[in-house]
Amino acid sequence: MTSLEEFIDSYDMEVLASQLQGDSIQSSIISLKQQDVELTRQLQVCNHLSSFYQLFNNLTFDENPSVLQTQHLVESFNKLTYQRHRLDEFLAKHGVDSSKLLIVQDISQQTEAKKQQLTNQLMECLKLYIKIEDSKIEFHSAVDGVSFHKFCSLDDSLNSRRFHRVFEDWLKEHVNQGLSYFQNTLTVSNAEQSFINVIESLESFVRFINDFEEANTSKSFNLKHYTSKTLYDILKPYMLHPEIVFDLLQSKICNIENKTMSRLIELNRLLVTTDWVKNLSDIDIWLDDLVSQWLDTSVESLIEELKYLSQKILTNQSWTETIQEVNKLEAGKWQVERRSSTKNPQMTSTKNTETEWDNWDDGWDSESVNDKRSIDARSIRSKRNSWGDNWDRLSKKDSWSDNGWNDGWNEEFSDNDNDVTETRSNIRADEPEMRTSNTQSHTLRSSVSEQFLQVIKQKFFDPVSKVSSMDIDPDVKDEINDLRSSKSIVIINSIVMLFDSFLTPRYTTPILVYQDLSYLINQIDPQKNSLGDNFLSNLIDSESDFLFQSALQYNDLFVDNDDSSDRLIELASQFQLDFQKKASQFYEKFYYNSNNFTVNETLNITLILTILDQFLQSLSDLILERESIGDEESKILANVLIITLQSLLPSKYHGTTDPLAVKIPQTIKHYHKIQSIAFMFQSSMKVILDEFYEGSLYDMETNELIRLIKALFIDSEMRSATINEIVDVRTTD
Structure with a gap:
């Protein structure tokens, strides 16, 4: 018997059958376990996908979203992003490349689309914080209970370079637009209401920046947020340079009324208490600065209008028609008519060039003009003809000779050959009696002079008087009056130069020019009466x-x-x-x-x-x-x-x-x-x-x-x- 046969004879067939049956059952159990694991894995994937689609369904966008809705959308999108990360990790753990799965590719595309929509909605919500209306601009520190600095942190979760770039560009444009809006586009028919709107806009702007800066210094605020850092960099110059507020108010100063003064004082207190304005505790000082700046701008604008008025009227061919009504006054005594036959060679032509206007600046910059002037015949041969030289003559501080003009001014002239009293060879132009009586009772004989006076009144003295009449400190009122006086000399000098260039040739006698010019100067500033006598000095030359x-x-x-x-x-x-x-x-x-x-x-x-x-x-x-x-x-x-x-x-x-x-x-x-x-x-x-x-x-x-x-x-x-x-x-x- 062979050994195999011996083994078979000795082996228990029942035991063998039992072993084979056990192996088969164990194999079935293992197979079932493997099937269970796979089914569990598939169930987990389905759960991930179900969460995705549920979050997708939650990301619905309105045409006019609120900030609170947008905040919830950002939170939902953050959850969506989190679920996507979990799915990628799960698939990678089981050796699956998620990027090759069609369903995952579809999820990625839908996520990016939602991200784009959310970015656009965030941009729309920004406009709720900085809002421009027809009459004012509003800066809001919080909207729907969401502070601006918290809103800025919402973009962190998006981690969107595009959003950062678009936000920065938009913010710069919108903030600059809002600031320039105060100066350039605030056009409201009601000037008083317009000024109130400016104050309210400034208040909101100041509070907006104050709140933002306060949040920036708090522990809960992270300046590392890209959006927050961008905004802070844009607004920081305005926080460090509060004079921007002066500039914004300058164009509106002439519209201030007493009843709006309280609003201005309130704004001033806000600026002082929040360190926008250093070492200022009273609105009067601030107002004084504003008035000074406004007067500079006002005077320049006024002089430009006077120059335009001169050109417009004096180049008009129908000069006689222009002054027809004026000539009716005291007819026969004060005739003002255009010279037609005889031209005075020394009169300046009414046709001016750009060069002539360029030389006006010298006249504007001067703060004083002489009261008296010596008569020097030798100066005639070297007489200066340019505008700048003309101005030098006006501002020369020579003195009249001792043989002054007093006798000549007050002397009565006689037609009797035997009653000719002596007149000295010089004339003194600063004797007040005759000039005072003339200017007080004088009626302007030129329609141009009348219009000059009207423009000066409307453009300069009415607004200045309004500011002076406000309920402010008397010392500040005195300062404003001093400012008015210093600016009036510039106006007077310009009028003298306009007369010399345009108006004088339109009068039939220089005395009429002197009468009108002296009257205008007296109306602008009685203390500058003697400046009219410069015309006589120039006339003599x-x-x-x-x-x-x-x-x-x-x-x-x-x-x-x-x-x-x-x-x-x-x-x-x-x-x-x-x-x-x-x-x-x-x-x-x-x-x-x-x-x-x-x-x-x-x-x-x-x-x-x-x-x-x-x-x-x-x-x-x-x-x-x-x-x-x-x-x-x-x-x-x-x-x-x-x-x-x-x-x-x-x-x-x-x-x-x-x-x-x-x-x-x-x-x-x-x-x-x-x-x-x-x-x-x-x-x-x-x-x-x-x-x-x-x-x-x-x-x-x-x-x-x-x-x-x-x-x-x-x-x-x-x-x-x-x-x-x-x-x-x-x-x-």
Whole structure:
């Protein structure tokens, strides 16, 4: 028997059958357990997917969501994100690549779509915190019970770079838009309500930033939030620079009323208590700063409007129609009409260029203008014509000579030939009596001046008066009045320059200009009355220069030259004709027109005498600069000077001796000096010396006598002795 057979014979078949049956059952149990594990795994996946779809269903978006709804949506989305992470971990644990499963891919796409929707909804909710309406802008620290800094933290869970970028761009744009809205787009018909809206908007803005900064310093607030950090960086400059509040209020200061003052005070207290404004505890000081800033802007705007008004009206062809109503007042005495036939060469053209306007800035910056001005004929030859130079003349602080204008101002002029009282050669323009009486009873004779006054009243004095009338500290009121005075000088200077450039040529006589200009200045600031007299100073320079231009046009007559006698005679003839025309034009404006002359007769006569004296002084200075004068030339010059003096004597009353023609030789110093020069041109040295001893050359200075003798008698042996004799006599006296 083989060993196998022995093994089979010895093996218990029942035991063997039992073992085989046990193995089969164990195998079935293992199989069932494996099936149970797989089913459990599938059930877990289904549970994950069920949670996903339930969360998806909860993420529903309204067209106009509230902040509270959005907060709940963010919480649901956070749960959705958490479930997705759990599913990925579960599949990875069992060796499954979730990215390859179609159902998981679908879940990812839907999650991103929901994230996009939620991002857009967060952006819409931002607009609930910073809201712009038609009349105001509102900053809200909390909406639906959700503070702004808490709302900013909602984006952390989204972890969206796009949201961060979009939020930052939107926030910068919206905050800047909100701030600029105060200054640029606040247009409400009711000015008072508009100002209240500004105050309320500022209050909300200040509280908004205060709350945000307070949250930033609290332990519960994490500045590491990207959105929070972005907002803080944007708003921090405004927290560190509270002057932005001043700028926002500046454009509205003129609309403040007493009943809105309490709102402004309340805002000021808020700023002080929250350290927006340092070391300020009273609204009056703040208001003073606001008024000062507003006045600067107001004055610049006003002057621009005056310039525009000048151009608009004075370029109008129908000038006569423009002032027709004004001329009806005191008809015949105060006629104002456009000059049509005679043009005054020295008047500034009404056509201005951009360059002319550019030079106005010098006038605006000045804070003072002279009350008095010396008359210097030598300055005529170097007279300045630009706007800047014009302004320098206005602001020069020279003084009038001791032989002032008092006598000329108050003197009565007589038509009686035998009753001609002496008038001094200078005029004093600061005598108050005549000016005061004129300005108080004066009615403006130019419609342009009327409109000037109306614009100044509406644009400057009404708002300033409103601020001054508020219930504020008296000391601050005094400061505001000082501000008004300092700004009024800028307005006055600008009006003077506008008159000089535009208005003067439209009047038939400068006295009318002076009357209107003085009245305007008196209305703006009575303490600056004397500034109107600068017009007279400029007028004297301008008119004397107008006459002196004839001499400069024929310069070879009066300066050293090598021209022949025939040439000089020709020039002399041309000069005499030209000068006679200019003298006639001069008297036409100041004297011959009785309507114009009677406006202010005394002042008119005094101006005529002063202008002529300044012209003759310039002429004598020009001649006395000569170094040599030949015999023939001296005779020609003597004749020229004699005819020049004759041309300066008016003949207003035909057939009778004009009283002004008598007055001129008696009262004008340089008229007699020109006579003395003409006499010396025609006389020998002996005759000159005899006249000197007779006292006829009293008006000639010693150095002038010496200079003229040297020029006339170059080769004379008696020249040195005569000069020494004159010096000895003058020194002894």
